[in-house]
Amino acid sequence: MTCVDHNSKMKMYVTSIFFIIIGIIFTIIGMILVLTWPSLFDYILHNQLSLTPGSKTFKMWQKNPIPLYLDFYFYNWTNANELKNPNVKPNFEQIGPYRFKEEKFKVNITWNSNDTVSFKQQRYWYFVPEESNGALEDVITTINVVAVTAAFQTRYEGYFTQQGLSLTLSAIADLTVDRSISQLLFEGYEDPLINMAKTMENLQHLEIPPYDKFGWFYERNGTRDFDGVFNMGTGEEDPTDFGVLKNWNFNSRTRFYKNECSMVNGSAGEFWPINPEPTEITLFSNDLCRSITYEYEKNVSVEGLNGYKFTAGDKLMDNGTMYPENKCFCNGECVPSGSVNASACRYGAPAFVSFPHFYNADLSYTNKIEGMHPQKKKHSFYITLEPKTGIPLDVAARLQINILLQPFEHVALFRNVPKLFIPVLWFEQKARISPDMANDLKQLLSIPEIGCYVNWGMLSFGLLILLIVILNFYINYKSEDKAEKMISRWGQNGTHRQMIKTGELPTANGVKSASIYTE
Known part of the structure; x- marks a missing residue:
């Protein structure tokens, strides 16, 4: 064998070893990633979504990144003067939306050592007249909440207390009030009963609202508390x-409900x-002072993304x-399915919460009005959640x-009224992921699939390299083995000496020139 053949063979061996190492590396890395990629992606996702100071999640949480709108619909009581007529049902006309x-901010943020964060919410509401069906100056007729609350809170008080309230209400109050939308929402309106209740010592044990006016959102705009x-x-x-x-x-x-109903749990x-x-x-x-359960309804598509739709319903x-x-949750006033008692959460007012227009409620609510x-x-x-990330x-x-x-027997204003639920207002807040945010989320969700293809590609590439090297070794081995057998066979009949003298050697494919002469 010449030096040239020896060097060529050594290069072949070195090259083969190099490719074996590369193949093994790609195979091992590909196999590890194939087995661990789902867990690795979950780990990356967890780090991206967890709430930490300075994280992208924190910035979106501290100030809501998408516009939020709150729509209010009010009910105008069109025939309140016919309330005590048993042949006429109270009629309510929906107006709005307003x-x-x-804008919602997280304030007073404190990071705790037990992997929690404490905070308050500060919310601002700005009227959007061009997208409303009505003006804040619109006046409607609605139930006198202050008077009803006074009678409701004193229903278990003594006879003389109720008689005193009866005389007061008969002198200064009516069953209904005519107020503007602005007064009923954020502006509030004065009512002499509010100030009187604060000065009556025999009522101090009752939960009297700490406000000088009544309005459903009075003093909520911009407050942190x-x-x-x-x-x-x-x-x-x-x-x-x-x-x-x-x-x-x-x-x-919470202090508003008993037993398991008082537990603070669920998402914030x-x-x-x-x-x-x-x-x-x-x-x-926090508006209901309780937890709300959503039940899975079905799979839906939102902006091209698959989602689990959860609905708040019977539960x-x-x-x-x-x-x-x-x-x-009854708090002593168990009513038919369809509304829940929120009086304890609203300073003792007989407020009951339902879905708009008593949707999905017992027919007893709508049969009377x-x-x-x-x-x-x-x-x-x-609410619809993306199944992998939980993003709404x-x-x-x-x-x-x-x-x-x-009816309250000892309060003249309410003595002969029917028992029914008076709808006052309903609100709607909707939010939907924007197309741009949906595209970003699609890219995030495509990472596992792309990674899966890459990982299997690496594994396949490594195995392919190893297979090629093995086949190459096998082919070379078979070629050399066949050549040795041919030389051995020809040597037995004397032919090889003649070929060697003329500078020729047998190979697997025929005859080639030899580089040296041997005897």
């Missing part, structure tokens, strides 16, 4: 704690668990009839406030 743009103090898991250490409310107003239970509202199960999810509502509005565990037209598309309450894709929060009107 649209407000909402109304919504309370929240303590929420950041998910930095435990992904299952991401966005979960731990305490509200420094307690894990902005964040939801990663990989939510298509069963049910829970949200804590929210039931008072123990279908779900016995809900009975503790006129003007209700419930529709699922317009009045249901739902489409949200519609719709609730109606109703006042329980009932």
Whole structure:
């Protein structure tokens, strides 16, 4: 064998070893990534979504990144003067919407050592006249909430207390009031009963609102204190704690309900668990002072993204009839399924919350009044979550406030009134992921699939290199083995000496010139 052949063979061996090493590296890396990629992506996703100071998630959480609008619809009581006529049902005409743009901020933020963050909410509402169906100066007729609340709160007081209230109401109050939308919402209006209640010593044990006016959103615009103090898991250490409310107003239970109904649990509202199960999810509502359960309804598509649609339905509005565990939400006033007692959360006012137009409620609510037209598309309450990240894709929060009107024997103003629920207003807040944000989310969700192709590609490439090297070794080995057999066979009949002398050697493919002469 010449030096040239020896060097050529050594180069072949070195090259083969090099490609073997490359093939092994690609095979090992590809195999590891194929086995660990789902967990690795979840880890990356967890780091991206967890709430930490300075993170992208924090910036979006601190100030809502998408425009929010709150629509108010009011009910104008068109025949209030016929209330005590048993042959005439109260008729209510819906007016609105009155649209407000909402800006929401997280303030007084404190990062705690137990993987939680404490904060308050500050919200501002700005009227949007060009997108509203009406003006804030519109005047409607509605139930006198202050008078009804006074009678409701004193229903268990002594005879003389109720008689005193009866005389006062007969002198200064009516069953209804005529007020503007602005007064009923943020501006508020004065009522002599409010100031009188604060000065009457025999009523100080009752929960009297700390306000000088009445309005459903009076003194809420711009305040930091109304919504309370929240303590929420950041998910930095435990992904299952991401966005979960731990305490509200420094307690894990509220004082407004008893037993299990008093528990503070569920999402704080902005964040939801990663990989939510298509069963049910829970949200804590500070407006209702309780948790709300959404039940899985179906899979839907939002901006080209698959989503789990969860709907607030029977489990929210039931008072123990279908779900016995809900009975503790009654607070002593168990009414037919379809509305829940929120009086304890609203300073003792007989406020009951339902879906708009008593959607999905017992027929007893709508049989006694006129003007209700419930529709699922317009009045249901739902949230759609992306199944992998738990990011909300489409949200519609719709609730109606109703006042329980009932007769009180010792209060003349309410002595002969029928017992029924007076619809006052309902509000709607909708939010939907924008096309740009949906495209960003699609790119994020495509990473696992792209990574899967890349990982399998690396594994296949490594195995292919190893296969080629092995085949090359095999072919060379077979070629050399065949050549040796041919030389051995020809040597036996004396032919090889003649070929060697003439400078020729047998090969697997025939005869080639030899580089040296041997005997």
